Amino acid sequence: MCGITALSLADPNASASLELFEGLQILQHRGQDAAGIVTCGHKGRFYQCKGNGMVRDVFNQEHLQNLVGSLGIGHVRYPTAGSSSNSEAQPFYVNSPYGIVFGHNGNLINARELQNFLDFKAHRHINTDSDSELLLNVFANNLQATDKFRINEEDIFTAIKGIFEQCIGGYACVAMIAGFGIIGFRDSNGIRPICYGKREHTSGTDYMFSSESVVLDASGFSEVTDINPGEAIIITKTAITKRQLVEPINFTPCIFEFVYFARPDSVIDNISVYRSRLEMGEHLADQVIKKCGNNMDIDVIIPVPDTSRVAALQASYKLKLPYREGFIKNRYVGRTFIMPGQQMRKKNVRRKLNAMALEFSGKNVLIVDDSIVRGTTSKEIVQMAREAGAKKVYFASCAPPIRYPNVYGIDMPSRQELVAYNRDDDSIAKEIGADLVIYQDLDDLLASCKKLNPSIQTFDCSVFNGQYITGITKEYLEHLESSRNDSAKNSNDRLQSPDTIGLHNNFGYNGRS
Numbered sequence: 001m002c003g004i005t006a007l008s009l010a011d012p013n014a015s016a017s018l019e020l021f022e023g024l025q026i027l028q029h030r031g032q033d034a035a036g037i038v039t040c041g042h043k044g045r046f047y048q049c050k051g052n053g054m055v056r057d058v059f060n061q062e063h064l065q066n067l068v069g070s071l072g073i074g075h076v077r078y079p080t081a082g083s084s085s086n087s088e089a090q091p092f093y094v095n096s097p098y099g100i101v102f103g104h105n106g107n108l109i110n111a112r113e114l115q116n117f118l119d120f121k122a123h124r125h126i127n128t129d130s131d132s133e134l135l136l137n138v139f140a141n142n143l144q145a146t147d148k149f150r151i152n153e154e155d156i157f158t159a160i161k162g163i164f165e166q167c168i169g170g171y172a173c174v175a176m177i178a179g180f181g182i183i184g185f186r187d188s189n190g191i192r193p194i195c196y197g198k199r200e201h202t203s204g205t206d207y208m209f210s211s212e213s214v215v216l217d218a219s220g221f222s223e224v225t226d227i228n229p230g231e232a233i234i235i236t237k238t239a240i241t242k243r244q245l246v247e248p249i250n251f252t253p254c255i256f257e258f259v260y261f262a263r264p265d266s267v268i269d270n271i272s273v274y275r276s277r278l279e280m281g282e283h284l285a286d287q288v289i290k291k292c293g294n295n296m297d298i299d300v301i302i303p304v305p306d307t308s309r310v311a312a313l314q315a316s317y318k319l320k321l322p323y324r325e326g327f328i329k330n331r332y333v334g335r336t337f338i339m340p341g342q343q344m345r346k347k348n349v350r351r352k353l354n355a356m357a358l359e360f361s362g363k364n365v366l367i368v369d370d371s372i373v374r375g376t377t378s379k380e381i382v383q384m385a386r387e388a389g390a391k392k393v394y395f396a397s398c399a400p401p402i403r404y405p406n407v408y409g410i411d412m413p414s415r416q417e418l419v420a421y422n423r424d425d426d427s428i429a430k431e432i433g434a435d436l437v438i439y440q441d442l443d444d445l446l447a448s449c450k451k452l453n454p455s456i457q458t459f460d461c462s463v464f465n466g467q468y469i470t471g472i473t474k475e476y477l478e479h480l481e482s483s484r485n486d487s488a489k490n491s492n493d494r495l496q497s498p499d500t501i502g503l504h505n506n507f508g509y510n511g512r513s
């Protein structure tokens with residue numbers, strides 16, 4: 001799940017880079033592999049800094065000073081296609097036509113067809129295995145078709161409409177055209193989130209796009225609005241233009257944003273992520289009552305930091321059981337689920353969390369997590385709870401069992417890697433070493449979000465029910481599974497070393513471009 005942002009400042013002499021950098025730091029939880037910013041200064045010239053690593057590692061003060069211009073876009077990456085190579089760090093750039101840079105959150109399921117189209121029909125060179133580079137080139141190809149010396153908003157809308165017709169999958173995107181402005185758009189099912197806001201200024205109005213509203217709040221932007229599925233917004237120095245380019249066939253935001261990905265202080269599609277997690281905790285408590293009945297012998301509820309805290313607290317209120325922070329999190333270790341490779345994820349759960357014996361010793365504990373995906377966290381956590389002296393360890397998940405791959409921007413390509421695949425609750429409990437495992441019902445999870453915005457009645461729940469809103473072929477799922485399972489990814493990354501020198505890198509300070 002990547003993070004995207006774009007900024008247009010009214011004052012042409014102001015610098016966008018620092019606010020973009022701060023925005024990316026706020027979006028860090030959406031991608032830890034790579035980060036990048038491209039700004040646009042006088043004469044429409046682009047300035048770029050991107051590379052592998054966390055936001056704080058990729059940029060220093062000197063970079064930010066040299067990222068000149070009052071317009072810019074930024075990206076944090078969590079790869080779902082291609083490799084982790086720094087040549088796939090975003091934003092991507094093409095010089096023709098007009099000079100375009102592009103940032104993408106999501107994943108395309110017709111990448112192979114697009115690759116063939118761009119190769120055989122459009123004759124455009126694609127230099128990486130990233131699906132985002134394909135998206136950018138489809139956009140560029142559609143703009144090229146205008147054959148104009150200077151384009152206008154109408155031409156851009158036509159080009160984006162073409163993207164909606166050609167590209168299948170989940171995509172929320174930001175783009176910048178040299179000397180022209182910034183653009184935001186969202187796939188016609190609205191799977192991935194993107195919003196925008198404005199900030200009045202003595203010199204005019206600033207605009208910002210972001211994956212999550214928390215960035216806009218923190219930067220003082222107001223009138224925060226979600227981009228509709230199938231809508232595009234163009235912001236130039238003089239105007240903001242909105243256009244619904246295709247009718248949303250079925251609005252299905254990704255439910256996993258609410259379960260895990262998004263920050264609790266974000267509001268996505270008019271649903272407060274925080275409130276949805278409170279609801280999830282409420283419903284989870286019902287499941288605990290249902291499953292334990294009169295035999296409930298739980299002494300304490302313990303969350304797995306960070307994401308499950310909100311729901312666990314609410315479950316403890318409802319169950320009238322004490323809530324205790326039994327696991328202490330090392331604040332300097334990032335999110336483990338989005339780390340590349342099983343070995344790294346496993347090692348980092350232990351580095352990140354430490355069980356305090358005084359909260360576990362001699363107690364029956366109910367550990368609450370937001371989700372159990374590969375079971376990496378739960379296996380380690382249950383063992384740590386036992387080592388800390390717990391008598392019985394029950395494990396509850398705010399999401400239902402995950403049994404299907406994700407194809408829209410979450411790196412869960414292989415069923416074999418999912419702990420719930422081909423297992424029932426009892427064998428999952430056995431696999432993670434727990435005495436009992438309790439899962440949220442899918443209907444209850446849906447109710448947790450629907451209640452907060454009744455106008456949205458459908459969500460992408462494909463990881464739970466295997467129903468893919470865009471349609472999907474068996475061949476694609478097999479290809480995804482074989483090309484992106486953990487061992488295949490390791491060999492991809494070995495072939496494409498993270499040190500691969502991308503086209504637009506002029507290695508300077510810190511090896512960043």
Ligand SMILES: O=P(O)(O)OC[C@H]1O[C@H](OP(=O)(O)OP(=O)(O)O)[C@H](O)[C@@H]1O
Nearest residue numbers: 306307335336337372373374375376377
């Ligand atoms: O079953 P798994 O494959 O381990 O995946 C699920 C776990 O991974 C995530 O935590 P993560 O450490 O990424 O982030 P958090 O600190 O926001 O909870 C999620 O919150 C679960 O704890």
Ligand SMILES: NC(=O)CC[C@H](N)C(=O)O
Nearest residue numbers: 001002079080081105106
């Ligand atoms: N998680 C994402 O949004 C990934 C974006 C894009 N598919 C990439 O791999 O870079």
Ligand SMILES: [Mg+2]
Nearest residue numbers: 304305306307
């Ligand atoms: Mg977690």
